[in-house]
Amino acid sequence: MQVALIRYTPQPEETVAAAARLCYSKVGAMEILEKMDPGQADRLLSQLLSSGHLSPFEHVSFTFAIEGLSRAASHQLVRHRMASYSQQSQRYVSMKKLEWVTPSTIQRKPETAATFQALVEEVHRFYCRMLELGVPAEDARYILPNAACTNLVMTMNARELIHVCSVRLCLHAQWEIRELFTRVKSEVEVVAPRIGAELLIKCDRLGYCDEKESCGLYPTRESTPQPAAAR
Amino acid sequence: MQVALIRYTPQPEETVAAAARLCYSKVGAMEILEKMDPGQADRLLSQLLSSGHLSPFEHVSFTFAIEGLSRAASHQLVRHRMASYSQQSQRYVSMKKLEWVTPSTIQRKPETAATFQALVEEVHRFYCRMLELGVPAEDARYILPNAACTNLVMTMNARELIHVCSVRLCLHAQWEIRELFTRVKSEVEVVAPRIGAELLIKCDRLGYCDEKESCGLYPTRESTPQPAAAR
Amino acid sequence: MQVALIRYTPQPEETVAAAARLCYSKVGAMEILEKMDPGQADRLLSQLLSSGHLSPFEHVSFTFAIEGLSRAASHQLVRHRMASYSQQSQRYVSMKKLEWVTPSTIQRKPETAATFQALVEEVHRFYCRMLELGVPAEDARYILPNAACTNLVMTMNARELIHVCSVRLCLHAQWEIRELFTRVKSEVEVVAPRIGAELLIKCDRLGYCDEKESCGLYPTRESTPQPAAAR
Amino acid sequence: MQVALIRYTPQPEETVAAAARLCYSKVGAMEILEKMDPGQADRLLSQLLSSGHLSPFEHVSFTFAIEGLSRAASHQLVRHRMASYSQQSQRYVSMKKLEWVTPSTIQRKPETAATFQALVEEVHRFYCRMLELGVPAEDARYILPNAACTNLVMTMNARELIHVCSVRLCLHAQWEIRELFTRVKSEVEVVAPRIGAELLIKCDRLGYCDEKESCGLYPTRESTPQPAAAR
Structure with a gap:
């Protein structure tokens, strides 16, 4: 499998931060962008993430060239609907040379x-x-x-990447799609380290495992004490 | 392949018509629905369709049980993202008895x-x-x-059904997915004949074929005279 | 404000349960539906919710007639994009009689x-x-x-209702949209009590408050002990 | 009103063309991109547009800073759901200085x-x-x-821009949103002239007017001869 980040919205972290700040600002995005410094952007991103205010992450997109993925994995991949895919067609391309994946x-x-x-x-x-x-x-x-291999171009915005990685980096995910998003995360980390660092397994965000059985990284929710509402 | 309509929004055509009328009405949807008669609904649907004002068709959904579809076809199917799918998992279901499709x-x-x-x-x-x-x-x-068979539950709203049928009923579509949507159309026609009648191939709406080569039903656009703008 | 549930997918809870079961079943949805009893449906819904496997909830939709909502609130409402809206037009409807909302x-x-x-x-x-x-x-x-009032028809599937209620029932949400979804929840509870019961504030699911300041129902995350990963 | 393109996917037209070509190619997107020349990209884009194969246009996004738009117009704007918006909040920003739009x-x-x-x-x-x-x-x-002004950051991919411009550049659209997308089109033309040229009114693509009354640019469909299917 080969995964290469071929395009992305320039200065992605400043872009997210500026869009977020706009919601609470008297001035427009142009002025906010001019005055934004990396430290501010970093603090804003942390606040957005801890409060679950994720919509500003939609303003930046990442486009990947994916090669050598099995169609077993690609069928799962395209179930994520908040994304854009162009996939090699088995209708129009004759597979005279076949490549395949062996688990x-x-x-x-x-x-x-x-x-x-x-x-x-x-x-x-x-x-x-x-x-x-x-x-x-x-x-x-x-x-x-x-097992037959396929090639794709995939574009996802950062909000969707956060979501998809949360479920597909989990040890309960199928191994090939987990490998795919492990590589996606690595690619994002190079150009947007703050966003890349947020491509986390869901348990790392929840603080517990919501699967039936835990892999050991976190205990399941049932085995951890639950706070009660002060009603 | 078996396709059965298992659920749908009750009184779908009156629902679409009432939602459309609301946009232009001083009164709310409750009162509009009470006064709506089938003739009115029919006329309203025709107006919506001829003017491309399709958003009211989103208020009604159709849920299908699909059995015996090949995974070649299901991989294409789930590329339609304005829909909901639950699909039999090849990860969790052991295929000790295999059914398959032979073209x-x-x-x-x-x-x-x-x-x-x-x-x-x-x-x-x-x-x-x-x-x-x-x-x-x-x-x-x-x-x-x-070729291996899969089972799905698929839900689409009427607007998306109109779109998907426009491309998947075309003779250029892959034969199995064309058969699937031919059956989907038949199922819809039983409970919502006016909507079912609008599940048309794109050429029937465009008045020309936009594929490279025509199947003969309509000439391609290049071979038909084009009107010029009065600029 | 008036909120009335005017349409919904029949037998919504059995439908969600059957779609979920299909993913892990050798048989198709028709057979599953025939054999489904309410107790099973109930247990399946609980499992889906505790594991965050929410996609089967997309197969059932709820359509509401909303009247007397301010345009301050409707502008917020239509920001939820996984839904369908038909809204009274101020372009085409002359507001010779004006109704309005006073906070x-x-x-x-x-x-x-x-x-x-x-x-x-x-x-x-x-x-x-x-x-x-x-x-x-x-x-x-x-x-x-x-403050001027508007009328809408709104359709949301149960998955989106779960999401929207999680943020809009929170005391930090704007009071008018919180009132709207309080009524939406009441309407759903009448016809789908199990789904209605899951239209919960986000803190009731998280076990903590993710806002900057808590309303008192749950402590903020910062003030609660966080489990560490067993890495 | 001020509209500035603040971010976009680099080399947008080559990106669309490469994604489209991938579907019909034995090789992956990296190799296709290396060999792509602007003339090829141009021809591929024309083929995609004439055949309605628009999904590759989703891989490139454009982010705009919009200032001084009335909330009458922004309420319409955010009804386009295949887009991302961050909008100045009237809940959190005190409008001690009010700007407004006079028609x-x-x-x-x-x-x-x-x-x-x-x-x-x-x-x-x-x-x-x-x-x-x-x-x-x-x-x-x-x-x-x-009439009160608002500021937004808006991101749309090129496929959605083609769609939104087709309806919002029409003379039947509300004047302020038409002005907004006229400026959006101008901004896109600077960095992606081939895509910008495709931000066309729907009648320019259809060859007729699908509104009740024509502005004169094209005759309505009823007044033009319709081809019949060769059934």
């Missing part, structure tokens, strides 16, 4: 891994034969496995 | 169809063997084909 | 309240005079106050 | 304009008096007129 639980068993590879190759040979026989690529691909 | 271009070639079936069955046997060997279902499924 | 902090000061009323009436007389002088309604309305 | 139909009548101004000033004095008397700003503002 590590299979790789670790040499015999199983060998059968996996042989079977994927047999499937691919049959795919190519169907193309030769005049079956359209959009139909021949029905035989291709979930 | 008609393959079915029509007996020898190819036989190989297709034999290969899917071999893939499925290997999937089951991997489960026995302790490979998690979420990893074993990497070998499963795009 | 209780003004009503409590008799002299101020009297001036408020006299001034709104003067503004309205000038609005009517402008209409007589041929000023279009869409321009005459520039003089109308934020 | 030209009022400005053109000197006597009416004078009364308009005097009345807004009287309203503002009463607003300030209420603040002194301890009425919270969030309640005192109920007296403020629709």
